[in-house]
Amino acid sequence: MTTVIDNSSRSKLWRAAIKLPIYSVALIPLWVGTTVAIAETRNFNSTNFLIFLFASICIQVWVNVSNDVFDAETGVDVNKLHSLINLTGKETSNFWLWFGNSFLIIGVLTTSLLAFWQKDVTLLILVLLACLLGYSYQGPPFRFGYKGIGEIICFITYGPLSVSAAYYNQNPTWSLTALAASVIVGLVTCLILFCSHFHQVEDDLAGGKYSPVVRLGTAKSAQVLSWWGYGIYFLIAVFVLLKIFPPLSLLSFLSLFYALKLFTHVNNYHDQPNQVSNSKFIAVSMYLSLGLLLGIGFLLPSV
Numbered sequence: 001m002t003t004v005i006d007n008s009s010r011s012k013l014w015r016a017a018i019k020l021p022i023y024s025v026a027l028i029p030l031w032v033g034t035t036v037a038i039a040e041t042r043n044f045n046s047t048n049f050l051i052f053l054f055a056s057i058c059i060q061v062w063v064n065v066s067n068d069v070f071d072a073e074t075g076v077d078v079n080k081l082h083s084l085i086n087l088t089g090k091e092t093s094n095f096w097l098w099f100g101n102s103f104l105i106i107g108v109l110t111t112s113l114l115a116f117w118q119k120d121v122t123l124l125i126l127v128l129l130a131c132l133l134g135y136s137y138q139g140p141p142f143r144f145g146y147k148g149i150g151e152i153i154c155f156i157t158y159g160p161l162s163v164s165a166a167y168y169n170q171n172p173t174w175s176l177t178a179l180a181a182s183v184i185v186g187l188v189t190c191l192i193l194f195c196s197h198f199h200q201v202e203d204d205l206a207g208g209k210y211s212p213v214v215r216l217g218t219a220k221s222a223q224v225l226s227w228w229g230y231g232i233y234f235l236i237a238v239f240v241l242l243k244i245f246p247p248l249s250l251l252s253f254l255s256l257f258y259a260l261k262l263f264t265h266v267n268n269y270h271d272q273p274n275q276v277s278n279s280k281f282i283a284v285s286m287y288l289s290l291g292l293l294l295g296i297g298f299l300l301p302s303v
């Protein structure tokens with residue numbers, strides 16, 4: 001059977017393929033790491049911030065484009081109409097691979113330039129480590145995301161590695177507050193990835209991808225999601241009690257509005273792919289509001 005796609009559906013598919021909301025994962029670690037550094041040093045290097053933001057966005061383009069290329073090879077994306085490869089044809093795979101790789105090269109070169117100016121390779125090492133782990137999530141021969149350990153990689157890369165890199169880019173040393181904040185950012189980022197698996201169980205199983213949701217089943221995964229989410233707020237409260245975070249970090253609790261919406265939605269529709277497919281975007285709203293408010297909580301006491 002041939003699926004006929006009209007122009008307006010096609011432009012919707014292209015918008016979905018570009019995944020604009022997902023680019024928040026390149027912004028929030030940078031925002032949180034930078035606000036902790038500003039709170040501790042009362043200095044802000046806007047040039048370093050903007051250059052690293054540019055590098056992070058380039059690297060995120062590579063993550064997204066190469067994911068579609070690698071997933072087309074295993075067949076897990078056969079029903080994902082907004083995969084770049086399904087939109088433009090299998091023969092364009094090599095083009096997209098190199099399109100993505102050029103963004104990776106630009107991102108790494110830009111980070112190298114920053115490291116060169118700072119006369120310190122730490123930033124570059126952190127970013128290279130994140131990229132290597134990012135590749136191992138989706139690229140051959142590793143494809144760790146297919147083995148159900150993608151969430152761990154996601155936590156390390158978008159949490160401790162990215163937030164520490166952003167902090168180090170402003171203040172070349174280590175900080176307990178930045179490390180604690182990176183744990184929070186990492187845990188919320190994994191929550192987005194976890195939510196993205198609910199509607200893909202059938203295709204993932206067929207393509208040999210054993211995501212945590214495939215392994216646990218959707219009902220148990222929905223419960224895990226709620227515990228995981230509440231655990232994040234509990235951890236923020238613990239960091240405040242231990243005085244690692246300022247009391248104003250509790251502003252991030254306002255994001256509970258999206259968190260509760262997410263937990264209810266996924267618990268109601270975990271086994272209905274059409275209904276649960278938007279949970280990833282509710283998770284992005286929770287992530288964005290939590291991350292932005294956490295950063296504001298760090299900044300306000302130093303204003």
Ligand SMILES: C/C(=C\COP(=O)(O)OP(=O)(O)O)CCC[C@H](C)CCC[C@H](C)CCCC(C)C
Pocket residue numbers: 025026029056059060063064067071080127130131132133134135137145150153154157158162165193196200
């Ligand atoms: C592409 C990713 C998830 C989507 O995967 P999946 O194929 O399961 O879902 P779809 O079928 O819906 O597409 C993201 C994977 C991210 C990876 C675990 C880690 C990447 C790390 C980056 C290189 C870190 C960037 C650091 C920068 C911000 C300094």
Ligand SMILES: O=C(O)C1=CC(=O)c2ccccc2C1=O
Pocket residue numbers: 019022025063064154158189190192193196280
């Ligand atoms: O396309 C996706 O589903 C995701 C892409 C992506 O880059 C990312 C990064 C960090 C956490 C989750 C996700 C996705 O879910």
